[in-house]
Amino acid sequence: MSKTINAEIVAVGTELLLGQITNTNAQWLSQQLANYGINIFYHAVVGDNLNRVVQTFKQAHNRSNVIIVTGGLGPTNDDLTREAFQQLSQFSLVEHKPSMDKIQAYFKKQQTTMTPNNRKQASVFADAEVWPNHVGMAPGMMVSFESRTWIFLPGVPREMKALAQQYMFPALQQLMGKEELIKSVALKFVGIGESKLEHELYDLIHGQSNPTIAPLAQEDGIVIRLTAKSDSLKQADELLTATKAKIIERVGQYIYGVNHETLEGKVVALLAKQQKTIAAAESLTGGLFAEKLTAVSGASNIFHGGIVSYTNHVKEYTLGVSKKTLQTKGAISEECAKEMAEQIAHKLGASIGISFTGVAGPTEMEGHPVGLVYIGIYDEIGTHVEKCLFHGDRSAIRRRSVVKGLELLYKKLK
Secondary structure, eight states: OOOOOEEEEEEEOHHHHTTSSOOHHHHHHHHHHHHTTOEEEEEEEEOSOHHHHHHHHHHHHHHOSEEEEESOOSSSTTOOHHHHHHHHHOOOEEEOHHHHHHHHHHHHHHTOOOOGGGGGGGEEETTOEEEOOSSSSSOEEEEEETTEEEEEEOSSHHHHHHHIIIIIHHHHHHHHTOOOEEEEEEEEEOSSOHHHHHHHTHHHHHHOOSSEEEEEEETTEEEEEEEEEESSHHHHHHHHHHHHHHHHHHHGGGEEEETTOOHHHHHHHHHHHTTOOEEEEESTTTTHHHHHHHTSTTGGGTEEEEEEOOSHHHIIIIIOOOHHHHHHTOSSSHHHHHHHHHHHHHHHTOSEEEEEEEOOSSSOBTTBOTTEEEEEEEETTEEEEEEEEOOSOHHHHHHHHHHHHHHHHHHHHO
């Protein structure tokens, strides 16, 4: 008989509360645990204060049957996870010799003296199942207390992920008593808004229980995650394939990839396949398009380079936009975007030129509203300029401009 798990994730660390780092651990864990059919009803974040950590642990203990704690397992005085759970459970702490041996070996290899507080990282609860940390110092552990399962993982994302994948997920599957297999696939969309996509798929989203269909808005488009449950991989694949086919039938023209595929990766691959090259002239985006493209492995084969022509002087004297265009039409115009795309292609010897010019904000420019953007694309056929009006702050407008540029390229090349 399978057991229902209602899990809670508690992140310990003042730096999370201050916004100095983002709680990506909770995001990643929630995404992964959903694939195992585990309910996540609460996220909690607490600073490095013993009383507050204890109170947060008590609250989690009262409302969840699996509590996953990340962070607070380090060597310093403000690493308080062990102490807080000890106050709650009265469990004794012991030194885990294999972990201690590893810590000592590390300092010996580094030829540095180990400070006494590093022994703390090898402390584990006496009755815990200890999970060796192969990429860091402090081990993970799982312990049962008053019919609750407590799991402690390091806060360093790389260490947390390694321990979760190797030890925690298999342990939770065993705890659930399920032989059921869960498989997910993420369909990625661009050029369609979240509300329109949900409208087009409304009956599927609300009428489908296996696979489940969950739309997720992201910075570079929309993702729909399909999650199927089955006794076999073959049946799960069949369920996913059937549902995917229904979605493609309705909105397939907006799908650009699945799972870890990216829009920029697709564009680079298409350019390489067609033996085409590209160069970029960027005004309001300030090099963001070039940064996005060059983050893709293999971009050096298709990207010749770019010019950040932020001022009219650079547009005219470096890029080659005509003085007449700048004086009569302005930098924020269809004509300027057209010339920018053509000039960058010619100057850098690329088969395609792309340009971005517009108003990122926070104030109007040349009498144009914030969010007005022109994106030009030139190739041997001619030049197309797309006029866009984006909403959001300065950062969002610049980011959306780049995504739109990639979308236009993808549609042109596919």
